[in-house]
Amino acid sequence: xxxxxxxxxxxxxxxxxxxxxxxxxxxxxxxxxxxxxxxxxxxxxxxxxxxxxxxxxxxxxxxxxxx
Numbered sequence: 001x002x003x004x005x006x007x008x009x010x011x012x013x014x015x016x017x018x019x020x021x022x023x024x025x026x027x028x029x030x031x032x033x034x035x036x037x038x039x040x041x042x043x044x045x046x047x048x049x050x051x052x053x054x055x056x057x058x059x060x061x062x063x064x065x066x067x
Contacts, residue, residue: 033059
């Protein structure tokens with residue numbers, strides 16, 4: 001008898017662990033942007049497959065507007 005994995009495509013509900021991992025990744029990303037903005041740095045991102053350098057303060061202001 002095999003146990004079904006919570007992250008298989010036929011199981012649309014993510015496990016609690018998977019949800020916590022995604023939440024942690026979001027927090028880490030926000031911290032990176034906040035710290036980079038405080039230091040006046042830029043970040044390299046991909047927009048529609050095109051790699052661009054963007055000032056972190058611009059990214060931070062866009063995130064703040066969406067809240």
